[in-house]
Amino acid sequence: MKTILITGASAGIGKATAIYLAQNGYNVYGAARRTDKMEDLKTYGIKVISLDVTKNESIVACVNQIITDAGNIDILINNAGFGSYGAIEDVSMEDARYQLEVNVFGAMRLAQLVLPKMRENKFGKIVNISSVGGKISMAFGGWYHASKFAIEALSDAMRNEVKPFGIDVIVIEPGGIKSEWGGIAMDSAVRVSGRSAYKDMVANSEKAFRSMEDKVPGPILIAKLIKKSIEAKSPKTRYVGGYMAKPMLFLRKIVSDKIMDKIIMSQVK
Secondary structure (H helix, E strand, O other): OOEEEEEOOOOHHHHHHHHHHHHOOOEEEEEEOOHHHHHHHHHHOOEEEEOOOOOHHHHHHHHHHHHHHHOOOOEEEEOOOOOOOOOOOOOOHHHHHHHHHHHHHHHHHHHHHHHHHHHHHOOEEEEEEOOHHHOOOOOOOHHHHHHHHHHHHHHHHHHHHHHHHOEEEEEEEEOEOOOHHHHHHHHHHHHHHOOOOOHHHHHHHHHHHHHHHHHOOOOHHHHHHHHHHHHOOOOOOEEEEOEOHHHHHHHHHHOOHHHHHHHHHOOOO
């Protein structure tokens, strides 16, 4: 039975994936700051661990606990993350740094800690949850997109570094998914830039976001994609799913930057 650590397991994609993988025979450890939101996971046989990915001592304690209990971590799913939205001019540097601490440095520190055992076992999978926003950057999500672009680059580098040791690095790129994430990101944009020089654009962005809320699929779609990726004999480097994910990435490949800008900005004018 393979042992999995999934971060950000208190809601959304993380919670859905933890449950789905536990139901499919994996030994799952769900980690997050909000342990009270993970009590229901225990009914599925999931072990709940407190984890703050911005604190090294918490990350080390989490990994050590699982290795002590289970012997190793076969699969790491770096899912913890959030969107700190607002115009780049308006977002404080403190908030910008925190965005990168959670979405980038926490994930990479976990990877550093699980890799020695994976190399020893000549087996391992590191799944990094990126986003369509790791390939396409939109107004008011600059720091979030920076974090996901970074995850994409780090994953590409790591994939080639660890492949000789029998370890796969897989990127998941969700589009729109029904979860807490979108509401939190949009609320952040309104709070940070809703009264600034960008207020009209933010209002239009919020309107566009609210109009598509009913169209996005639930997080189980990404949970199934993750399962497919970790069970593939030779996994693809990237898996894509969710509302408008494939059309947007296709457009990114075939149109110029200026045309892409017009498509994106048509939603906020």
